[in-house]
Amino acid sequence: MKVFNEVIRENxxxxxxxxxxxTTDEKIKEINKEFLKHDYFTDVxxxxxxxxxxxxxxxxxxxxxxxxxxxxxxxxxxxxxxxVMAHGLIHLMGYDDATREQRxxxxxxxxxxxxxxxxxxxxx
Numbered sequence: 001m002k003v004f005n006e007v008i009r010e011n012x013x014x015x016x017x018x019x020x021x022x023t024t025d026e027k028i029k030e031i032n033k034e035f036l037k038h039d040y041f042t043d044v045x046x047x048x049x050x051x052x053x054x055x056x057x058x059x060x061x062x063x064x065x066x067x068x069x070x071x072x073x074x075x076x077x078x079x080x081x082x083x084v085m086a087h088g089l090i091h092l093m094g095y096d097d098a099t100r101e102q103r104x105x106x107x108x109x110x111x112x113x114x115x116x117x118x119x120x121x122x123x124x
Contacts, residue, residue: 029041
């Protein structure tokens with residue numbers, strides 16, 4: 001997406017080989033367990049293999065969880081999917097979400113990206 005490429009460049013990265021893989025809860029749990037040793041569902045898992053400032057990676061997204069989250073947060077499926085895509089890209093840029101402060105920072109960045117995409121909270 002053009003906006004994602006613009007924001008990636010504004011953050012001093014170069015968009016590289018980026019793959020978004022839509023999958024199921026079961027598959028993402030398998031990936032989470034095998035590669036991250038976490039035995040639970042999640043909405044997104046990111047694997048980066050970039051060099052220097054080139055953003056390369058695979059972003060696995062559970063469409064099952066994205067659908068549930070869209071309903072729970074009262075946003076459109078499109079908005080929630082774009083948020084999760086942005087979340088994965090932000091991880092590739094080196095951000096983490098292990099603490100409350102980190103999660104808030106990532107959420108703030110996601111909100112900025114969504115506004116630039118024309119997505120607003122509450123879209124249905």
